[in-house]
Amino acid sequence: MSVLTENNISLQNEISILKKAKNAVILAHYYQEPEIQEIADFVGDSLELAKKAATTNADIIVFAGVHFMAETAKILNPSKKVLLPDINAGCSLAESCPPEAFQELKEQYPNHAVVTYINCSAEIKAMSDVVCTSSNAERVINSIALDKSIIFAPDKNLGRYLIEKTGREMLLWDGACIVHEAFSIDKLLELYAKYPLAKIIAHPESEEHILKISNYIGSTSGMLNFVKSSQQDTFIVATEAGILHQMQMDVPNKTLIPVPAKEDNSCACSECAFMKMNTLQKLKACLKDESPEIILKERLMKAAHRPIKRMMEL
Template sequence: MNLKEEIDRLKKEKNAVILAHYYQEAEIQEIADYVGDSLGLSQQAEKVEADIIVFAGVHFMAETAKILNPSKKVLLPDLNAGCSLADSCPPEAFRQFIEQYPDHTVVTYINCSAAVKAMTDIVCTSSNAVKVIESIPKDQSIIFAPDKNLGKYLCHVTGREMVLWDGSCIVHEAFSIDKLLVLLKEHPDAKIIAHPESEEHILKTASYIGSTAGMLNCVKQNPEQKYIVATEAGILYEMRKEVPDAVLIPAPAKEDNTCACSECAYMKVNTLQKLYDCLLHEAPEIKLSEELRQQALIPINRMLKLSI
């Protein structure tokens, strides 16, 4: 069986659309109707006219699609496609945390559960985080969660002091500064580009810091440059496709692995076979209570209005 042909057939038969994150395997990105970062995928999910959304990403992303599309069936190829950052912020613990700061505006990074979003005033992504923080009056205190690295970066860029939840992404904390500096000595003409979820000592070495889509655009604008890329290695597929002449080197991880770069095990849980199976059986399906969905929708809509 040709999985790609069968997936295409089922998509047409069931009026389905496939949304995929840049960190998915290349073969999934190839068959997706839209590939993007968290902001782009949220914006696309809001526009979808299909009856079924297959979200080739992780659980919180599929939840976001369901929050924005209550009447559509949202499928995730594998429910085990979680997120270490979202897992680092359990809803009940977060509720107790924000109760300690009653007069604070709560800003959450989109990499969190629907339950955490429901306790939030406004959501952000790495693409629009600075804009979201700057939209809040300067005399208003802020809680930022769950990513402490992104939070510290935003404090530095905006000059705001924020109360930070102590969460992080295991992938973006896996980069080795020692190996990175050795790599830079081997390629002194290379520029380091990094995602703001990376640790502070990695960000200090970077020539460009931005979202996944922002990093892609940076490479597009200077295609002759050599880059060391400090984010999940899945982005390299799209970068090489969009900018074939650029020299792209994955930033090294602390642990030795076959590609010497960081990969998200959760993102790689999804496969073509699972994608086919979920379209065929229309499961696993993401389901949320209407009360939770409406509560989580408010801060997402606030973000989307700021991102027009």
């Protein structure tokens, strides 16, 4: 749980007033700062947020997350105004897959089905046959005919995990999330030695050696549900530390221990600097000014909508 300052409470109240006046909805990812999660209308992972964005009646969507998430909301709501509190809140994974280079790969393998993880740019989605999230990736891969070869992008770690789970051979793009690749196996093992009864839970974007020693591998929502339903009372958590806020609210009597990054850091955890670029002050300003706004060309939105729609149908 976060400790709200008087200033943050005041900002939250001002945001609530603005939100009502402008018929806006605030969608926030689990990796956002706790005070943003607390003011949001809906908090979720990529799949949940995409579903919510597709069904909202609000005139304005404020996406407290990163750029590709706000783009997805715009693709699903081309006539609505979609705002991102900090336009520079990017994603290391999305940026690891430049559209020009990916187009070259597609041209080399024209008969491959293209499956892309939702953590990619609108341009990459537009080149895809179907999009997936970590929640539904296995189902998406299994929906493709067995005689069809597959390109999977941009996350090689999730791709390797899916190869193991589905038994399908896939051509993997060499991309990764710097946060999920930052976990220290040595520090994790030290924690496990200290808490030998703990369950290790990890996001499939993590590196293979982290996944091999994990008791549960799943999406952000999957990890939350696992912790809630498990009889165990101690968990070592290998994903972005922002999830701990919601997780601790769900299981206040359980012990949650974040896996540290390889580098020394002040929080003894692994945080996404892009996710943390959004603040309450920026959230208020973007609602007040209705900016920064996500603007995409109509042709791009239509092309990117097709693979997202296919995912939703699955």
